[in-house]
Structures are given as structure tokens and as C-alpha cells.
Amino acid sequence: MAVRIGNGAGFWGDELAAPRRLxxxxxxxYLTLExxxxxxxxxxxxxxxxxxxxxxxxxxxxxxASLVPQLxxxxxxxxxxxxxxxxxxxxVAAAARTLCDAGLGACAIAAVDGxxxxxxxPELQHEGVEFRHLDTGEPLADRLAATxxxxxVAANAYLGARPIVEALASGARIVVxxxxxxxxxxxxxxxxxxGWEWDDWxxxxxxxxxxxxxxxxxxxxxxxxxxxxxxxxRDLGFPIAEIAENGGCVxxxxxGGGVVNRRTVVSQLVYEIGDPRHYLTPDVDVDFTTLEVAExxxxxxxxxGGTGQAPPDSYKVSLAYHAGYATSGQLLVYGEDxxxxxxxxxxxxxxxxxxxxxEPEQQLVELLGTGDGVPGTDENVSSPRELLxxxxxxxxxxxxxxxxxxxxxxxxxxxxxxxAGYATARGDVRPVYAYWPTLIPKAFVxxxxxxxxxxxxxx
Numbered sequence: 001m002a003v004r005i006g007n008g009a010g011f012w013g014d015e016l017a018a019p020r021r022l023x024x025x026x027x028x029x030y031l032t033l034e035x036x037x038x039x040x041x042x043x044x045x046x047x048x049x050x051x052x053x054x055x056x057x058x059x060x061x062x063x064x065a066s067l068v069p070q071l072x073x074x075x076x077x078x079x080x081x082x083x084x085x086x087x088x089x090x091x092v093a094a095a096a097r098t099l100c101d102a103g104l105g106a107c108a109i110a111a112v113d114g115x116x117x118x119x120x121x122p123e124l125q126h127e128g129v130e131f132r133h134l135d136t137g138e139p140l141a142d143r144l145a146a147t148x149x150x151x152x153v154a155a156n157a158y159l160g161a162r163p164i165v166e167a168l169a170s171g172a173r174i175v176v177x178x179x180x181x182x183x184x185x186x187x188x189x190x191x192x193x194x195g196w197e198w199d200d201w202x203x204x205x206x207x208x209x210x211x212x213x214x215x216x217x218x219x220x221x222x223x224x225x226x227x228x229x230x231x232x233x234r235d236l237g238f239p240i241a242e243i244a245e246n247g248g249c250v251x252x253x254x255x256g257g258g259v260v261n262r263r264t265v266v267s268q269l270v271y272e273i274g275d276p277r278h279y280l281t282p283d284v285d286v287d288f289t290t291l292e293v294a295e296x297x298x299x300x301x302x303x304x305g306g307t308g309q310a311p312p313d314s315y316k317v318s319l320a321y322h323a324g325y326a327t328s329g330q331l332l333v334y335g336e337d338x339x340x341x342x343x344x345x346x347x348x349x350x351x352x353x354x355x356x357x358x359e360p361e362q363q364l365v366e367l368l369g370t371g372d373g374v375p376g377t378d379e380n381v382s383s384p385r386e387l388l389x390x391x392x393x394x395x396x397x398x399x400x401x402x403x404x405x406x407x408x409x410x411x412x413x414x415x416x417x418x419x420a421g422y423a424t425a426r427g428d429v430r431p432v433y434a435y436w437p438t439l440i441p442k443a444f445v446x447x448x449x450x451x452x453x454x455x456x457x458x459x
Contacts, residue, residue: 002242003193005186005210006254009033009081010217012040012057015236018217020066022238023077026254030189031067033060033081034182034215041179042320042433044085045154055086056094060176064095068102080164080185084176086154088113089450092176096457105455110167112177114447117155117317117440124444131155131319131438140319140436148396150321153433157315157440160282162198163447164188170451179318181281186211190243204284205308206247209291212279213251213268213303214239220251220268222258232257237299248304250296260299269293282315282442284308314439323434324361325401327427328392329408334385335418342367342389345415349391349407358400360393394432401429 006028008019012035023031035057048055060083071077084091092111099107117124125131131140144150156179165188167175175188190196190207198204213220220239222231237256243249253260269288273279279286285308292305333342346365353359366372369387393404405426412419 002244002250003030003190004028004240004242005030005032005189005214006238006240007032007034007186007214007217008238009035009059009063010215010219011035011037012059014217016059016062017066018236018238019063020070021235021256022254023067023070023074025237025256026240028077028240029193030078030080032185032214033063033079033083034185034217035060035081035083036085036179038318038320038435041085041154041156041318042435045320045433046431048086049153053087053090056088056091057083057085059083060091061094061098064098065102068098068104071104071107072102078168078172078189079174080177080188081175082177082180082185084111084113084178086116086156086178088176088178093457095174095176096454099454100458105453105458107454108171108173108451109454109457110170110172110175110449110451112159112163112167112175112180112447112449114163114445115157115159115178115180117157117445118152121152121155124440127444129440129444131317131436131440134437134439140438143436144321147321147323150323152319152321155317155319157317157445158282159315159445159447160184160311161188161191162283163449165192166449167451168192170449172451181283181316182215183208183211183281184283186214186241186243187283194245198283199310201284201308201310202306203247205286205306206249206303207243208279208281208284208286208308209269209288209303209306210241210243210249210251212273213265214241216268216271218258219271220264221253221260222264225259225264225267227263231259247306248302251301251303252299260301262293262295262301265301265303266293280312280316282311285311314441315445317438317440319436319438320433321436323432324394324396325398325429326392326394326432327401327405327429328390329405329427330388330390331408331411332420333387333389333418334420338384338387338418339367339370341416341418342387345389345411345419346391348411348415349404352407353400353404356403358403360395360400360404362394364392366390366392398429405429
């Protein structure tokens, strides 16, 4: 027998009906929902700053409500998600209300946190943690000192599978975490079910590979697939990993559209892995080059031979800091020589800002429809009859960004002919949260696990 783990969400914003379809159409032991990325953590940090009781992926609550009938019908089905984001306990409390309203007040829910380091940054820096940038080696303190008005707004360690296993061992049916490494959502149920040791690198590597393949949802079942002409995208079946006791797995999917074949699985295997010999997770350092990938049936691909070794002694940290303000504006430019017209418009905008002493620190002009969407890949576009001029700016000063938003409307009557877009409102000025990838020794991070019935979380 294999542990069947399905993933019904690959990111915050994924199809809301997919998890329900997955559990209705396929027999699962566990459903995982993966919501977090570096960008989503910054969005949640901004959300929490405005409303401290939020800071989690709100989509999860709608998904959970849609799953209630299956949770009632199939008491052995368990759910693991990182929807907790910046506020796992807030997410659990909201989820508990949904469960209690459905008569599932006895359902045990776990909150897993301890990943949030933001309030501890001064203490940790005093202890000698410099939070050096993974690419440049620059200490965080130096960057914040050199950036006007900069301050850290989020800092979350990527926890591993251990606290999720602890939650499952304590009887949790639903586990809600903060920032956890994506593959660990799948590793945890395999460890829990089979009782693997934490130094069984081969098995942990196999489960991590399975987790990596299914973590992005439909990307393993036909989404983003180069053979897209042969894929029915109208009703994609989301992925399932059948993990064996020896750590090998078969990747398949729920009935419906999409496809699982060697190409879809391999495409996802090499997605965002860096060095294929060292796919680093908090649980294990995986060597992807030893994997064997074979089609063993319709929509069934077997993965075997994964190997691994001890993981790093540090956690990756997703850190973001406030780095000014950004906004953008756009105009449709139509007619003969629309390229020339668009360039004139962009120059008018920036000349007026220079004259006002408000030239933005960073600026980007794109002529979409001429190859600028993917620079360097389509430079020989024949003369277009229309294009979309998109101009974006970023600056430490909010007033500079706001002044920029007022430069588009005057072009309609005071620029070249063939412009449209005058009905569009001025662009929103939004804070910019710059990403700062870094590390922290594991000794400085402790996960917290609390398991209680929904009715107690709902008090």
C-alpha cells in the first residue's frame, strides 16, 4: 500500500474549486494546499500591518467550506496547508468557526508557527546573526542603513516537516502552518505514516522529490506544458503522489483533463531547483541526478532512485524590507509609427518630472507588442499597428511616485495622435517590499505546535 497525497493548490490565487474536485474524484489519505511564495509573504505582511488579525491566505477559508461534505463523509482524510502565512493562529481560529458551523467542532486542528522572526531581528543580530544576502554577501544592517526609510517588514524561516509530523502524531486532522518548505508538506505525512527516521536520507529524499513535483499543482498535470495542444485545460485533474514505504513514488492525477507523462513530470522536476545535485530542504539535501523516471501506465509516472544526505544546518529565510514606492501607467498607442509616438510620450513624461525636480530613481519603459514583454527574444517584430505603452517607476519618495501618476492624462490632448486610455484612473502608488534571501542557523529557530479541537479554537 502507498500513502496517497494530493495537492489542490499550487499558489495563493489558484483555482478555488480544484481541491474539492480532487477529493471528490480521487481516494486520498492527505490533501495538501500550498499557498506561499516570496511575493505572497510580502503581500501578507502588508495585510497584517493594516489589520493585525489577518495575514493569512483567505482563500483557504472558502476552500475549507467547500471541503466540508468530504470531511464529514471521509473521517480518515487529513489536510495540511501553509495557508497560515504570517498568522497561522488567526487562520486556525477562522477555520475553526467554519468547522464548528458545519458540526465539525470535534475536528482537531494544529497551528504550527515559530517561523516568524520579524520581532526577533534586533535580538538575533545582537547574537551575531548578520542575515547576509545569499547572492551578494551583504549584511542586512548595511542595506537597511543605506536605503532611505528602509525597515524590515517580514522575516520568515522555512521550517521543515518535523513540526507537521509532531502535529499529526498528536492527533491533528488539519494542520495549518506558516512558512514551511513546499516539499515538506508532502514529506511530513509520509514520515508520519511509515515511521521513518530523520536520518533516513534515501527515503526522505524520495518523499521530497514527490513533494517537489506536486507542490505547484497543475504544473505537473499539463499546466505550462510545451505539448499544450494535446491538453484539455477546461477541467484539469490536480496531481497525486503515491508514496511507497521505500520512498519511491508514482505521480498521477485525479480524473478529468490534463495529462501526467514523463515530460510533464521532468519539466516540474527541474523547476526552481538550483543545483540538481543539491536540492536543499530543511529535511534533506536531495540529489536529483540519480533519479529514474518512467511511464508505468496512463497518467502514471514512477520516480525512483532518489538519494540524499544531511540537510544544511541553517534555515533559509524569506526576508523583505520596505524599499520605497512604485506605480505604473499605460496607454494604447495606435496607428502608423506607434513606436515613435510611444517613445515621445515616455520622454515627455520624464522631462516634465525632471523639470519639477521629481525624476524617479528607477524607471522602466515598455512597448508591449514589440517584444519588450520578453526582452531579447522577439526583436524583429514587423511594424505593429498598435502597442501598449507601459511606464513604471520606483522611488524612495512617495510624492515623486504620485506626481508621476498625473503625467498620463495630459498626453491625450497634448501628445501625438492615436492615444487611448484616458478613461483609466491614475495608477495606485504602492509600497515596494524588496526581497532579501538569507539564512539563519537552525539553533536560533524553534517551531511551536498546538493541537486543539475546533470548538476550543473557536472560543
